[in-house]
Amino acid sequence: MTLPLTSSPDPGLAALEHARQRHRAQPLVRAIGSRGLGPYRGYAELLAAMARLRRDGARLIKIGDSVHGEPLLALELGQTAGRPCARTSVVIAGLHPIEWIGVETALTLTERLLGRDLENRSVLVMPIANPDGLLRVERNLRAGRRRFVRHNAHGVDLNRNFDVHWGHKNLLARLVPWVFRPGHHAASEPEVTAIAEALGGRRVDRSLSLHSFGGAVLYPRGDSMSRIPDGDEHREWAQRIAAHADRRPYRALPSWRFGFGATMGGLELDWFHSRHGAVSLLAECSRGGIGLRPARLLDPFAWFNPPQPGAVARRIAQAAEGFVAGELS
Numbered sequence: 001m002t003l004p005l006t007s008s009p010d011p012g013l014a015a016l017e018h019a020r021q022r023h024r025a026q027p028l029v030r031a032i033g034s035r036g037l038g039p040y041r042g043y044a045e046l047l048a049a050m051a052r053l054r055r056d057g058a059r060l061i062k063i064g065d066s067v068h069g070e071p072l073l074a075l076e077l078g079q080t081a082g083r084p085c086a087r088t089s090v091v092i093a094g095l096h097p098i099e100w101i102g103v104e105t106a107l108t109l110t111e112r113l114l115g116r117d118l119e120n121r122s123v124l125v126m127p128i129a130n131p132d133g134l135l136r137v138e139r140n141l142r143a144g145r146r147r148f149v150r151h152n153a154h155g156v157d158l159n160r161n162f163d164v165h166w167g168h169k170n171l172l173a174r175l176v177p178w179v180f181r182p183g184h185h186a187a188s189e190p191e192v193t194a195i196a197e198a199l200g201g202r203r204v205d206r207s208l209s210l211h212s213f214g215g216a217v218l219y220p221r222g223d224s225m226s227r228i229p230d231g232d233e234h235r236e237w238a239q240r241i242a243a244h245a246d247r248r249p250y251r252a253l254p255s256w257r258f259g260f261g262a263t264m265g266g267l268e269l270d271w272f273h274s275r276h277g278a279v280s281l282l283a284e285c286s287r288g289g290i291g292l293r294p295a296r297l298l299d300p301f302a303w304f305n306p307p308q309p310g311a312v313a314r315r316i317a318q319a320a321e322g323f324v325a326g327e328l329s
Ligand SMILES: [Zn+2]
Pocket: 096, 099, 159, 211, 212
């Protein structure tokens, strides 16, 4: 059922329904299933899943608009932010839009958390942090174009645009500057500003960012090889999630080591730690979707997304649930 747009008392839901109508399309699996890319859902289908999570008890919040005016939506569970002493866990997915398995994992995790008593904690999940990019990937998929997409509509890598050590570039970023474009200045992009503003008044003590691929759980720092004072707590959580994220455990390591020593600035991972003091983790979900099929090497979507999103998302969500829910290590 579609709710009337003008009389809805809920601006988040109204924005969601409006976007869903604007982008209504055949299920994405009909376009990509025959290519073996897996049963991934398109933007309108993902929005419908968010509407169902709202119906089941999550609060839907619009935190801003993308470059092209798509709503930036968050689902909130547990306490509302205004409650005294309420701490917030944040989950972000889809900042890199082709990393679709992260979006599916965020929705699965939200579903799991709905059944939990979060006590005095608020959990804020932003499953589609870069909707313009995601829509671009979807258009490519439906048209059968094999394209790598990493940016927002301004051509900026949002995971280089956060206001922490912004503009620090490694050799690779200097060699291929168009891939890791950090924007004109720190937090120049509306998607990044919206995240920062939505969290402004909150006590964020845990964050989990969902990317792909690589089978790893990363912790700060990414902008330097130096150790952080709360490194032990980060490592313990990263190891605990990594051990259960797949049948063959993921690796747990500092972000700079995942990048083979290539440090970089403007990362969400470092931003959550340095600006909020959060235990900040980033999961590189799955080991990609190429497997033993070399033909899939030609399809960038397959590099980042395993062909069984349901099973992969369930496993990672289960592994990360305790961390996000505020369990003690
Ligand atoms: Zn990524």
